[in-house]
Amino acid sequence: MINVGYFITFEGVEGCGKTTQIKLLSKSFSTLGLGTVLTREPGGCPIADKIRAILLDADNRALSPLAELMLYAAARAQHVTEVISPALEAGKIVLCDRFCDATIAYQSFGRGIDRGVIDNLNIQACQGITPDLTILVDCDPQLGLERARRRIEASSGPREERFELEALAFHKRVRAGYLQLAADEPDRFLIIDGTDSIENIFATISEQVVTRIPEALRAVC
Ligand code: TMP
Numbered sequence: 001m002i003n004v005g006y007f008i009t010f011e012g013v014e015g016c017g018k019t020t021q022i023k024l025l026s027k028s029f030s031t032l033g034l035g036t037v038l039t040r041e042p043g044g045c046p047i048a049d050k051i052r053a054i055l056l057d058a059d060n061r062a063l064s065p066l067a068e069l070m071l072y073a074a075a076r077a078q079h080v081t082e083v084i085s086p087a088l089e090a091g092k093i094v095l096c097d098r099f100c101d102a103t104i105a106y107q108s109f110g111r112g113i114d115r116g117v118i119d120n121l122n123i124q125a126c127q128g129i130t131p132d133l134t135i136l137v138d139c140d141p142q143l144g145l146e147r148a149r150r151r152i153e154a155s156s157g158p159r160e161e162r163f164e165l166e167a168l169a170f171h172k173r174v175r176a177g178y179l180q181l182a183a184d185e186p187d188r189f190l191i192i193d194g195t196d197s198i199e200n201i202f203a204t205i206s207e208q209v210v211t212r213i214p215e216a217l218r219a220v221c
Helices: 018-031 046-056 065-089 100-110 115-126 141-154 168-184 198-212
Strands: 006-011 036-040 093-097 133-138 189-193
Touching: 006 018, 006 065, 006 100, 018 036, 018 093, 018 133, 018 198, 036 065, 046 065, 065 093, 065 100, 065 115, 100 115, 100 168, 133 168, 133 198, 141 168, 168 189, 189 198
Parallel strands: 006 093, 006 133, 036 093, 133 189
Antiparallel strands: none
């Protein structure tokens, strides 16, 4: 399928600040009158949200790397079918908090699963959809983990911390994976320094994103 809308994904290690930024961008697009869908992975629709609960539950530490990979792919297949594909076909701007690059960074660079296996699963699950722009909010995993753990402690919701409990070395491999992906596809990726202030990061992202959105979509504002 060719995207009629525009597909932006946000990526980065735990606690990099991408979720704050994607929410700010979504709000700003809505204020401008741009048709926007804000979603996330794993999750984004009821069935994929149930898979998310299994994936992030710290009690499921016995989940095997291969089972974990398959669950991410299953959640993505449902999410693309139910949410992302219809929104892009309707000409919307889709903002997604993590997508297929996360599977390469976490399950291949992090867990060590063969990249070919992951690429094949991503091809099936994404059903021809690829991000037009990927914003990588880059940050030292040590700093990110400290922020993420503070957020988990302050939250009254379910403790989604299976990955926060992984060793620092795992998160360093994930970061290196993201940077490698960005180096391989410099036209698709925009790397942002996640240690800057929320306001400065948002100013940079907005400036860069507006110039990349196709004229036809911008014209409505
Ligand atoms: P979040 O904390 O950004 O909501 O992401 C949920 C966790 O799932 C995060 O630790 C990264 C992980 N993840 C993967 O390992 N593989 C994937 O394909 C995706 C989408 C997320």
